[in-house]
Amino acid sequence: MLDAKAELVNQMKPVLDQPVVSPLRKLDEDLAQIPGLIRLTLGEPDLSVAEHIKVAAQKAIAQNDSHYAPSSGSLNLRRAISQYMQERFASPAYDPQTEVVVTIGAAEALFASFNDLFRPGDKLIIPTPAYPVYATLAQQAGLEIIELNTAPDFNLTPAKLKKVLAQHPDAKGMIMNYPANPTGVTYQEAEIQELVAILARTSLLVISDEIYAELSYDYPHTSMAKWLPNQTIVVSGLSKAFAMTGYRVGYLVGPQLLVQQVQAMHQLIVACPPGPMMAAAEEALTHGQTDLALTRQLYQRRGEWLLTGLAKIGFQVIRPAGTFYVFAKIPTAWREDDVGFVTDLAHKAKVGLVPGSLFGAGGAGYVRLSYAAAESELALVLNRLTAYVN
Ligand SMILES: Cc1ncc(COP(=O)(O)O)c(C=O)c1O
Known part of the structure; x- marks a missing residue:
């Protein structure tokens, strides 16, 4: 060593x-x-990965898609993401030019958001049990973690949310992740609306990690984008539902001001996502239902x-x-x-x-x-x- x-x-x-x-x-x-x-x-x-998605990547390589792409991702993929979010989750019509960033997996979207949308010392509410990366990212960004323990049923109820907000009225952000890793818990539309009614009265920035949205079995996924668009950044990606973990394509959407702030960090970290992988992602989102x-x-x-x-x-x-x-x-x-x-x-x-x-x-x-x-x-x-x- x-x-x-x-x-x-x-x-x-x-x-x-x-x-x-x-x-x-x-x-x-x-x-x-x-x-x-x-x-x-x-x-x-x-x-x-499905054959037609692989073919899209191969075709892009064969056609010399080997140059720097726009930093926030190819415009075609950003359009596809915006449209997909509207069609699948009734999200607002995110402007592909300014309100969508293609990232290197949801991992990069989370890293850039934690580091660019908060200041060191800010309190971040994390409902637990949670994907351990949130705590690690919060720690390296210098954020103070407020754990919201959802045991024993692992449901984030309005009562649990109200309690943590009363204890930490100065919190600046909150993580939502549903369907949730590791518990598999998710929420019906009415439950999301109840949580949103509380969150809308605060100025918390919600980072909603919806990477398992397509793996909701009992009812269709309801996105935070639909009910709390002005204070939510939705993070997602193709790793889980399309089995594209190694392709490393994720994205985030949200209000322009916030997305452009994250975009600044994103550009510094990765310059741009790789073209052939974006071609594959575009194919998946437009023809992968x-x-x-x-x-x-x-x-x-x-x-x-x-x-x-x-x-x-x-x-x-x-x-x-x-x-x-x-x-x-x-x-x-x-x-x-x-x-x-x-x-x-x-x-x-x-x-x-x-x-x-x-x-x-x-x-x-x-x-x-x-x-x-x-x-x-x-x-x-x-x-x-x-x-x-x-
Ligand atoms: C909740 C959650 N968010 C994000 C990620 C990261 O996904 P990606 O492969 O898109 O970086 C994972 C992967 O395990 C996850 O479980």
């Missing part, structure tokens, strides 16, 4: 003086060392099947209404020691899960399973879990 010169440590940005590593990635790397282990850890779809319907059906079937299997061997699970995650309570003998349970399970049963405590307050005593895995693997996992529990 090559050591950095000692003095350099003191001149780094203070919030980064602890190495900021995604705890989920770290755990996943540790588990990967165990021979024969099946990992249901990362939210990585096992499906392949059949793929989405099939994907939804497939995940729904897998989810129901996994849930039934887990219930049979005594796991208490909240039925997910969206995403491809199941958040399950660990056996009572382990109380809240989800890390101990996951470690034991990995070594004895060769099954890799994510401890719930990684997702923040309310997650201890749970594990997250991703069912974006092949059915044969899921069957093997159920067999191994059954043998372990017995």
Whole structure:
């Protein structure tokens, strides 16, 4: 290992003086060392990208789409995003010129938003259990995290929202993420309207991460864009629903003033997104509805099947209404020691899960399973879990 010169440590940005590593990635790397282990850890779809989407990328490469694109993304893709958001989620007609930015995955959209739309020291409300990256990003942007623990039902209710707002009237921002990673909880339109009625009376900026919007099983997804457009940035992307994780195409939409602020940071970080991947994304958003319907059906079937299997061997699970995650309570003998349970399970049963405590307050005593895995693997996992529990 090559050591950095000692003095350099003191001149780094203070919030980064602890190495900021995604705890989920770290755990996943540790588990990967165990021979024969099946990992249901990362939210990585096992499906392949649809042929017509691949062809769009290939065609763009063949036609020498190899130059710098506009920094906020190709205008065609920005138009497609705006139209898709209107058609699918009744969002306002975002201006493709100024109110849409194509990012390198939702990851970059989140990074740029956290860093450009708040000031160090600002309070950010994060309903938990939550995608751990929010806390890491908030930490590196110097924000103060206010955890809003939604346990035990993991529903963000108006009462819970009112309580946190009364305790922190000076909060500047709030994260919404639904269908939610890791719990699979999502909201009906009337529930979103109730939350919006409260939020509209505040000047909180809402960063609404709707990357699982197309994986809502019980009812159509309602976007914050429809009901709270003036104070919401919607972050999304093609990674999950179109199984395009490695294509790295995400986007954000919102009011011009806010989007242009993020665009300034985005331009500095990435210059522009890659052309062929944007061509693929445009094809997916304009001609991908059949793929989405099939994907939804497939995940729904897998989810129901996994849930039934887990219930049979005594796991208490909240039925997910969206995403491809199941958040399950660990056996009572382990109380809240989800890390101990996951470690034991990995070594004895060769099954890799994510401890719930990684997702923040309310997650201890749970594990997250991703069912974006092949059915044969899921069957093997159920067999191994059954043998372990017995
Ligand atoms: C809630 C949530 N937001 C954002 C992301 C990042 O997605 P992308 O691949 O578009 O960067 C993930 C990926 O796991 C996620 O679960």
